[in-house]
Amino acid sequence: MARLSPVDLQKALSGADYPTDRDKLIERAKRNHAPKEVTEELSQLQKKTYENPAEVSKAVFGA
Numbered sequence: 001m002a003r004l005s006p007v008d009l010q011k012a013l014s015g016a017d018y019p020t021d022r023d024k025l026i027e028r029a030k031r032n033h034a035p036k037e038v039t040e041e042l043s044q045l046q047k048k049t050y051e052n053p054a055e056v057s058k059a060v061f062g063a
Helices: 006-012 022-031 036-043 053-061
Strands: none
Touching: 006 036, 006 053, 022 036
């Protein structure tokens, strides 16, 4: 499996409205035709509200 990059993640979530939750992030990624790796990674996130793209990146990459 190819390693997911922060750029790939942000492209997949392009157009997302914040604050948002995990399910809406997955929906957005699917609408943006994101690779399966992106939606799989998003499905591992906690069910909570994400205030901005940086918060999503931190949750995914742990940075």
